[in-house]
Amino acid sequence: xxxxxxxxxxxxxxxxxxxxxxxxxxxxxxxxxxxxxxxxxxxxxxxxxxxxxxxxxxxxxxxxxxxxxxxxxxxxxxxxxxxxxxxxxxxxxxxxxxxxxxxxxxxxxxxxxxxxxxxxxxxxxxxxxxxxxxxxxxxxxxxxxxxxxxxxxxxxxxxxxxxxxxxxxxxxxxxxxxxxxxxxxxxxxxxxxxxxxxxxxxxxxxxxxxxxxxxxxxxxxxxxxxxxxxxxxxxxxxxxxxxxxxxxxxxxxxxxxxxxxxxxxxxxxxxxxxxxxxxxxxxxxxxxxxxxxxxxxxxxxxxxxxxxxxxxxxxxxxxxxxxxxxxxxxxxxxxxxxxxxxxxxxxxxxxxxxxxxxxxxxxxxxxxxxxxxxxxxxxxxxx
Amino acid sequence: xxxxxxxxxxxxxxxxxxxxxxxxxxxxxxxxxxxxxxxxxxxxxxxxxxxxxxxxxxxxxxxxxxxxxxxxxxxxxxxxxxxxxxxxxxxxxxxxxxxxxxxxxxxxxxxxxxxxxxxxxxxxxxxxxxxxxxxxxxxxxxxxxxxxxxxxxxxxxxxxxxxxxxxxxxxxxxxxxxxxxxxxxxxxxxxxxxxxxxxxxxxxxxxxxxxxxxxxxxxxxxxxxxxxxxxxxxxxxxxxxxxxxxxxxxxxxxxxxxxxxxxxxxxxxxxxxxxxxxxxxxxxxxxxxxxxxxxxxxxxxxxxxxxxxxxxxxxxxxxxxxxxxxxxxxxxxxxxxxxxxxxxxxxxxxxxxxxxxxxxxxxxxxxxxxxxxxxxxxxxxxx
Numbered sequence: 137x138x139x140x141x142x143x144x145x146x147x148x149x150x151x152x153x154x155x156x157x158x159x160x161x162x163x164x165x166x167x168x169x170x171x172x173x174x175x176x177x178x179x180x181x182x183x184x185x186x187x188x189x190x191x192x193x194x195x196x197x198x199x200x201x202x203x204x205x206x207x208x209x210x211x212x213x214x215x216x217x218x219x220x221x222x223x224x225x226x227x228x229x230x231x232x233x234x235x236x237x238x239x240x241x242x243x244x245x246x247x248x249x250x251x252x253x254x255x256x257x258x259x260x261x262x263x264x265x266x267x268x269x270x271x272x273x274x275x276x277x278x279x280x281x282x283x284x285x286x287x288x289x290x291x292x293x294x295x296x297x298x299x300x301x302x303x304x305x306x307x308x309x310x311x312x313x314x315x316x317x318x319x320x321x322x323x324x325x326x327x328x329x330x331x332x333x334x335x336x337x338x339x340x341x342x343x344x345x346x347x348x349x350x351x352x353x354x355x356x357x358x359x360x361x362x363x364x365x366x367x368x369x370x371x372x373x374x375x376x377x378x379x380x381x382x383x384x385x386x387x388x389x390x391x392x393x394x395x396x397x398x399x400x401x402x403x404x405x406x407x408x409x410x411x412x413x414x415x416x417x418x419x420x421x422x423x424x425x426x427x428x429x430x431x432x433x434x435x436x437x438x439x440x441x442x443x444x445x446x447x448x449x450x451x452x453x454x455x456x457x458x459x460x461x462x463x464x465x466x467x468x469x470x471x472x473x474x475x476x477x478x479x480x481x482x483x484x485x486x487x488x489x490x491x492x493x494x495x496x497x498x499x500x501x502x503x504x505x506x507x508x509x510x511x512x513x514x515x516x517x518x519x
Numbered sequence: 520x521x522x523x524x525x526x527x528x529x530x531x532x533x534x535x536x537x538x539x540x541x542x543x544x545x546x547x548x549x550x551x552x553x554x555x556x557x558x559x560x561x562x563x564x565x566x567x568x569x570x571x572x573x574x575x576x577x578x579x580x581x582x583x584x585x586x587x588x589x590x591x592x593x594x595x596x597x598x599x600x601x602x603x604x605x606x607x608x609x610x611x612x613x614x615x616x617x618x619x620x621x622x623x624x625x626x627x628x629x630x631x632x633x634x635x636x637x638x639x640x641x642x643x644x645x646x647x648x649x650x651x652x653x654x655x656x657x658x659x660x661x662x663x664x665x666x667x668x669x670x671x672x673x674x675x676x677x678x679x680x681x682x683x684x685x686x687x688x689x690x691x692x693x694x695x696x697x698x699x700x701x702x703x704x705x706x707x708x709x710x711x712x713x714x715x716x717x718x719x720x721x722x723x724x725x726x727x728x729x730x731x732x733x734x735x736x737x738x739x740x741x742x743x744x745x746x747x748x749x750x751x752x753x754x755x756x757x758x759x760x761x762x763x764x765x766x767x768x769x770x771x772x773x774x775x776x777x778x779x780x781x782x783x784x785x786x787x788x789x790x791x792x793x794x795x796x797x798x799x800x801x802x803x804x805x806x807x808x809x810x811x812x813x814x815x816x817x818x819x820x821x822x823x824x825x826x827x828x829x830x831x832x833x834x835x836x837x838x839x840x841x842x843x844x845x846x847x848x849x850x851x852x853x854x855x856x857x858x859x860x861x862x863x864x865x866x867x868x869x870x871x872x873x874x875x876x877x878x879x880x881x882x883x884x885x886x887x888x889x890x891x892x893x894x895x896x897x898x899x900x901x902x
Contacts, residue, residue, distance in 0.1 A: 141559050148553040148561075149756060157547050164540050164725070170532040174826060175835035176524050178531075207590030207727065210745040210755030238745025238754055245744055337756060342547070344590065344727050344758030359742070361628055362593040362621030371621055372593030373532060373720060375727030378761075443557060452558035 141450045142496045146338075147287050147315060147429060147487035148454055152381070153340035159384035160342070163377035171374050172363065181376045188383035195386045196313075196334065196349055197323035204348045204366045205379050209314040209335035210238040212348040215359045215370070216310040216331045217242040217281060222357035224278040226250035230307070232264050232282045232293070233257050233472035239281050239312055256282070261423035262291040262473045269298055273305040280309045284327075285316035288456060288469045288485060289420035290429025292320065299328040308354060314338055314346075318389035319426045320397075330354045334386075336378070341385030345378040392490070399490045401427040403497050407486060408432075410501035414508060417479060419470060428489065433482030437511050442484055445507040451500050454485040524833045525879045529721075530670050530698060530812060530870035531837055535764070536723035542767035543725070546760035554757050555746065564759045571766035578769045579696075579717065579732055580706035587731045587752045588762050592697040592718035593621040595731040598742045598753070599693040599714045600625040600664060605740035607661040609633035613690070615647050615665045615676070616640050616855035622664050622695055639665070644806035645674040645856045652681055656688040663692045667710075668699035671839060671852045671868060672803035673812025675703065682711040691737060697721055697729075701772035702809045703780075713737045717769075719761070724768030728761040775873070782873045784810040786880050790869060791815075793884035797891060800862060802853060811872065816865030820894050825867055828890040834883050837868040 143151075163184070169177025171185050186200070193200040206212040217239060221229060231243050233255045243253045256269045264282055273280075280302045285292045295311045302309040310331040313322050318339035324332050331354060336345040350356055350369070362371030389396075407430055408418055416432040433439065439455040446453055456467040466480035486500075526534075546567070552560025554568050569583070576583040589595045600622060604612060614626050616638045626636045639652045647665055656663075663685045668675045678694050685692040693714040696705050701722035707715050714737060719728040733739055733752075745754030772779075790813055791801055799815040816822065822838040829836055839850040849863035869883075 143550050143552075143560060145552070145556060145558065145560070148556050149551065151550040152547050154548075160547075164535050164543075165537075167526050167534040168532065169526075169528070169835070173528060173531050173835070173837060174823075175528065175830040175837075177526060177528070177835050207594065207758075208755050210743055211590065213745070214743050236745070237747070238743075241744035241754070342758075342760065343756055344761050360593055360597050360621075361624035362596070362619070364620070371624070372591050373726055375590075375725075377725065378727050440557075447558040452552070452556070452560050454556060454558075 141447070141452050142492070142500065144451060144453045144486045144488060144492065144496070144500065146489040147485065149337050149343065150340050150489060152342060153385060153388060155388060156341055156381045156384045160377045160381040163380060168376060171376060172365065184380055185374055185376055188379045191383040192347060192386055195390050196317070196332065197325045198349050201367070202349050202352060204350055204369045205374060206346045206348055206370060207344055207375070208337070208346040209312070209333050211359070212333040212335070212346045213238040213312055214242045215348050215356070216333060217279070218246070219356040219359055220279050220308060220310065220331065220354060221246055221249070221251055223355045226278075228252050228254055228272075228275045228277040230254050230256060230269070230272055230277050230280040234262060234286050234469045235281065235283055236287060236312060236314070239283070243281070251278075258472050260474055262286055262289040262420040262469060263423050264293050264298065266294055266297055266301065270301050273301060273307060277302070277305060277307040280307050282309070282311055283315070284311045284313040284322065285320065285426050286420075286469060287315045288467055288483075289423070289431045290315075290426035291420040291423040292316070292425060295329060296327050303328070315426065318386065318393070319428060321393070324349050331356070336382035336385060339385045339389045341382040342378045345375055345382040347382075396490045397427050400488045400492070403488050403492055403494060404428065404430050406494060406497045407501065410497070414501075414505055419473065419475065419483070428487050430486045432484060433479050434508050435479060435482060436515060437482055437508060439481060439483045441511060442482075442507060445511070446503060449503050449507070451503055454487070456483055456485065524830070524835050525875070525883065527834055527836045527869045527871060527875065527879070527883065529872040530868065532720050532726065533723050533872060535725060536768060536771060538771060539724055539764045539767045543760045543764040546763055551759060554759060555748065567763055568757055568759055571762045574766040575730060575769055578773050579700070579715065580708045581732055584750070585732050585735060587733055587749045588757060589729045589731055589753055590727055590758070591720070591729040592695070592716050594742070595716040595718070595729045596621040596695055597625045598731050598739070599716060600662070601629070602739040602742055603662050603691060603693065603714065603737060604629055604632070604634055606738045609661075611635050611637055611655075611658045611660040613637050613639060613652070613655050613660050613663040617645060617669050617852045618664065618666055619670060619695060619697070622666070626664065634661075641855050643857055645669055645672040645803040645852060646806050647676050647681065649677055649680055649684065653684050656684060656690060660685070660688060660690040663690050664695070665692070666695040666698070667705065668696075668703065668809050669803075669852060670698045671850055671866075672806070672814045673698070673809035674803040674806040675699070675808060678712060679710050686711070698809065701769065701776070702811060704776070707732055714739070719765035719768060722768045722772045724765040725761045728758055728765040779873045780810050783871045783875070786871050786875055786877060787811065787813050789877060789880045790884065793880070797884075797888055802856065802858065802866070811870055813869045815867060816862050817891050818862060818865060819898060820865055820891060822864060822866045824894060825890060828894070829886060832886050832890070834886055837870070839866055839868065
């Protein structure tokens with residue numbers, strides 16, 4: 137709740153945009169119905185909910201009836217992995233080596249349901265190896281899951297190409313587009329995927345809302361059974377205010393995408409020029425990346441230590457995936473890229489938004505240099 | 520969003536209390552961190568989240584570490600049924616005949632995992648038959664699930680007695696306390712249950728938040744896998760603002776419970792006196808009930824028709840469970856009580872809060888009488 141610290145960790149979560157709160161407030165201040173109720177309160181809630189569904193659908197190039205609202209990206213990814221495989225006979229489930237834990241762990245949970253989980257590797261820039269994917273697809277494969285942009289490196293993945301390969305081998309493809317959505321153009325029809333996860337709180341919307349967009353030809357089993365909401369695919373009273381906030385945030389993100397891209401790209405260029413001068417290794421720098429993300433390490437300095445030191449002097453950054461539980465293991469994404477564990481332990485992630493300024497970057501670089509010098513001094517004493 | 524209609528459907532959802540919104544607003548207007556992040560924004564979010572957990576725990580007489588936050592009652596019930604049975608060898612799953620679909624449908628989904636689902640009947644007042652339960656427990660039973668108060672009739676169930684029976688037979692007991700929580704005293708330790716579901720939006724908190732309270736000796740498998748939040752039991756970024764709102768609503772509900780009980784009980788007595796004069800059959804009237812709930816039928820008049828007619832003249836009531844999908848089937852709760860399908864089709868539910876007034880009840884009864892006379896006239900013409 138402090139405002140003195142510069143927030144440079146927008147891939148972990150984002151502040152609610154004022155226009156989003158404005159759109160939500162009528163549903164938080166006036167009597168609201170359960171969208172299942174048939175009286176006027178219920179019908180009004182239903183109408184607002186269905187408008188939000190159309191707005192979200194338009195943002196990703198699908199029909200409203202394909203949007204299944206969930207409690208967030210984690211639920212949507214669990215729903216996709218467990219719900220699609222539940223209606224297929226067990227075979228191979230193929231995931232990339234750089235997926236978020238909310239894809240890898242649901243995948244692992246299927247192992248005792250006779251599914252065989254296999255991993256597609258990535259190259260040194262953190263990009264999925266399509267040749268390896270094609271080879272893996274020679275084994276009978278029910279589902280492939282590959283993220284659209286990596287949350288740690290920002291590297292954008294060849295999901296459209298992978299979807300074509302999957303189709304040619306009779307497999308379905310799910311993509312976790314949580315980090316890509318709102319930062320780059322995400323059109324589900326153009327990608328040709330069968331299911332896609334998006335989330336609200338990464339784009340200035342409220343936490344606790346997301347969606348799985350599902351191709352109508354995909355037979356998916358619900359994860360949450362009950363009252364039959366969301367066409368029977370996701371039971372539970374719909375979070376009307378949250379969903380309206382999500383739709384508003386998505387629309388704002390679409391409107392500002394081009395200008396935001398330019399702004400954050402300039403800030404990141406400024407950042408990475410400075411990082412180069414400090415001798416940092418920038419991961420996935422040769423890959424096509426999200427414009428806001430920079431993942432780097434200063435050799436021989438622990439990322440955790442640096443994050444803690446930077447926090448003390450007013451800069452909020454991440455050491456790896458902020459979405460996973462406390463763990464001092466080096467990033468699985470970096471290890472998949474062939475980065476040594478030693479260097480990977482140095483990883484620091486800066487993720488920007490257009491609320492950040494060039495001045496903040498200048499100050500951040502100065503603080504980083506100071507902390508690096510201090511820590512190198514400590515290392516020298518210790519050695 | 521209209522305020523001209525009297526809202527008499529508080530068991531379906533409730534308006535957010537102003538004090539709840541006030542507690543949530545700092546988390547919706549200022550930069551907020553992901554509680555997993557280690558920087559100051561993340562730590563502040565974590566601290567607020569853990570305070571809310573303590574507050575919820577205190578409301579139900581448990582330790583904070585027993586509270587697992589979910590996206591609502593439906594997720595918590597799915598988590599309980601699927602998560603507890605996942606770590607037991609298949610046997611009998613016993614549920615009452617009056618459970619919400621978000622208990623019955625997860626239970627049915629276990630059938631192909633070799634679990635046998637059996638149902639405990641209720642008496643004519645909608646109260647679980649303990650003798651029948653004991654008989655059913657003679658078959659090896661892993662889990663019993665029985666709600667604490669029924670959402671349709673308001674009938675309070677002998678869950679503490681059932682928990683003792685279950686324990687004596689080596690079975691675990693889960694209770695869905697969604698409708699009871701905030702309306703009557705709910706103490707998990709006193710009930711002696713192993714898992715308990717509560718929800719936020721039934722008590723003036725936001726939609727999209729709930730919790731499963733779990734006895735530490737119960738080995739429960741997660742439903743949502745991922746980053747390992749909630750001690751690994753429920754992954755997904757914690758809905759900080761929503762959880763803070765839930766805790767605030769729960770505390771307010773505890774503070775006002777006694778006075779609210781008196782107020783809504785008086786309103787319901789006024790209502791039911793009038794209903795008796797109109798020849799209504801009041802369901803579960805001899806049972807110990809939630810003080811706010813009245814479920815009744817006017818013989819030979821369809822509940823759906825009455826609800827629609829009352830909505831047009833400014834009264835929002837429900838025809839049955841507002842939480843289930845569109846269905847013209849008579850209430851399964853009433854059928855379980857031995858009510859004839861014909862009478863059950865007449866069911867109308869009025870569920871009050873202390874925001875309702877005696878004047879509203881007077882006006883409602885007048886409107887009901889008018890609609891009943893009109894519909895009886897139509898029936899007479901049709902006959």
